[in-house]
Amino acid sequence: DGGITQSPKYLFRKEGQNVTLSCEQNLNHDAMYWYRQDPGQGLRLIYYSQIVNDFQKGDIAEGYSVSREKKESFPLTVTSAQKNPTAFYLCASSWDRQKPLHFGNGTRLTVT
Amino acid sequence: DQQVKQNSPSLSVQEGRISILNCDYTNSMFDYFLWYKKYPAEGPTFLISISSIKDKNEDGRFTVFLNKSAKHLSLHIVPSQPGDSAVYFCAAFGNEKLTFGTGTRLTIIP
Numbered sequence: 001d002g003g004i005t006q007s008p009k010y011l012f013r014k015e016g017q018n019v020t021l022s023c024e025q026n027l028n029h030d031a032m033y034w035y036r037q038d039p040g041q042g043l044r045l046i047y048y049s050q051i052v053n054d055f056q057k058g059d060i061a062e063g064y065s066v067s068r069e070k071k072e073s074f075p076l077t078v079t080s081a082q083k084n085p086t087a088f089y090l091c092a093s094s095w096d097r098q099k100p101l102h103f104g105n106g107t108r109l110t111v112t
Numbered sequence: 113d114q115q116v117k118q119n120s121p122s123l124s125v126q127e128g129r130i131s132i133l134n135c136d137y138t139n140s141m142f143d144y145f146l147w148y149k150k151y152p153a154e155g156p157t158f159l160i161s162i163s164s165i166k167d168k169n170e171d172g173r174f175t176v177f178l179n180k181s182a183k184h185l186s187l188h189i190v191p192s193q194p195g196d197s198a199v200y201f202c203a204a205f206g207n208e209k210l211t212f213g214t215g216t217r218l219t220i221i222p
Contacts, residue, residue, distance in 0.1 A: 004155075035212075040121070042201060042214040043156070058209065090155050100146055101210065103155030 002027045006091050006104035013085075013111050021076045021107045023091035030094075032074035033101065036060065037088040046089075049074055078109065085111045115139045116204050118213035126221050131189040133216050135202035138183065142204035142211075147176060147187045150199045150215070159200075160187070192220045 004025045013019045025032065031050045035043040045058030049068040063082025068074055074093075078085045088108050092101040117136045125131045133147075143164040148156035162169040162176045162185070169176050175188045189196055199215045 006155075009153075033210075040214060042116075042118075043203075043212040045209055045211075048209065092155070100158035100161060101156075103148075103157070105155050106153065108153070 004091055004093055004102055004104035006089075006107050009105070009107060011107055011109045013109070015111055016080045017111075018080060019078050019085075019109065019111075021078065021089055021091075021109070023074045023076065023104060024072055025074075025091075025093045025102075025104075026072060027093055027102060028071070029102070030071070031096065032068065033092040033094075034058070034064075034066065034074070034076045035090045035092065037090060037106075043090065046076065078111075085109060114214070115142075116202060116211050116213040118200075118202060118216050120216050121214070122217040122219070124219045124221055125192045127194060128191045131187075131192045131196065131218055131220070133187040133189075133200050133202075133218065135185050135187075135213050136183060137185075137204050139204070139206055139211075140183070142206040144205040145176070145178060145185050146203045146205070146210070147174075148201045148203060148212075149196075150201060156201060189218075192218075194220050194222055196220050 007022045033048040034046040047066040049055035065077045090106045091104045094101045146161040147159040150156040160171050160174045178185045197220045199217045201215045202213045203210045
């Protein structure tokens with residue numbers, strides 16, 4: 001059963017700590033994306049990757065980093081430089097630019 | 113700069129009636145539009161899409177209309193069912209990325 005797995009579902013961290021959110025897909029999709037959802041702001045693009053070992057900044061990349069060492073995996077690190085890290089983070093993948101995105105079920109990160 | 117706007121944060125509709133969700137965009141380079149449905153604590157799921165070369169696309173109870181001159185698209189759900197209660201996002205593709213609107217929370221009243 002193909003899909004996107006994000007883990008964990010809930011994550012709590014202390015301010016000043018880096019944290020890495022996992023995203024794995026078995027859909028054989030080339031492109032992967034990270035979005036952030038905040039109340040009243042919809043989904044905003046953090047980073048995206050169209051092929052292995054390559055990725056581009058989205059609209060709100062500051063304070064985040066990613067890697068794409070394998071086609072199946074696109075982990076997101078929320079660094080201590082991110083000013084407002086508490087949010088709902090969504091990972092997505094697609095075949096190519098004009099195919100609908102498939103989303104994971106998200107990770108809710110709370111930083112205190 | 114919000115390039116994709118959903119000006120109605122919420123909408124309530126009687127079960128069985130038509131639900132109409134609206135979306136406006138500002139970037140004329142957008143050439144592909146999608147609607148997603150989202151339940152709480154879950155990822156969005158794709159509903160329906162439309163290319164800029166069309167003005168209508170239909171899939172069962174869902175129809176999307178595109179008015180390029182007005183830079184406006186709408187999603188019609190007929191008839192509305194209780195399971196349609198969710199947040200709906202419109203999204204537009206351009207410049208190699210998808211830009212989402214802020215969402216409209218649809219509540220279907222039994």
